[in-house]
Amino acid sequence: GAVVSQHPSWVICKSGTSVKIECRSLDFQATTMFWYRQFPKQSLMLMATSNEGSKATYEQGVEKDKFLINHASLTLSTLTVTSAHPEDSSFYICSALPPSGRPLNEQFFGPGTRLTVL
């Protein structure tokens, strides 16, 4: 099956610093990746859609200058939380969409990254 990895799996940082989270599709190329945010015991909220070689599409209410997304290759998308604050603490999950067989393909999810901002 398709495997998606995230790095790091958890990170603790000080308020005001920036944190980069990587999402990689290990055995397939993904022209489209998605970034989700999940608060404890809550559902996943889509933050943005990341397309290889173009700018990300952000959902309403998501600050694009705070959550920088770069999809530089067909197997890597990064999410950078800039000037992180405690309210940014959350579980961030990425998913990747294989290009072949559209539109029936399912998203494959990474294991998530737990961000704690002190």
Place this chain on the structure above:
Amino acid sequence: AQSVAQPEDQVNVAEGNPLTVKCTYSVSGNPYLFWYVQYPNRGLQFLLKYITGDNLVKGSYGFEAEFNKSQTSFHLKKPSALVSDSALYFCAVRDMDDYKLSFGAGTTVTVRA
């Protein structure tokens, strides 16, 4: 617009008993429906999906779900629950013309020994 409702925050069952997790959906076109399971501090694991065809879909770990178009439902079922099935379950929907998934709020399943 598309949306998913999971009316139960929690479902508690005894091991060996049938398990049902409810899901209803709203979508403008034809729905693609998914069930995922999440264990603590882990990502989502795919269980099953409905795209087209037979309304009864069989998935991983003995789970199945039935697509009911008239009731706009896609309930997840397992005939005999295991303690290891205890987890958070998400139903998700997407319109056939859109890749974005909309998730339900999630249902916590607890299976007691």
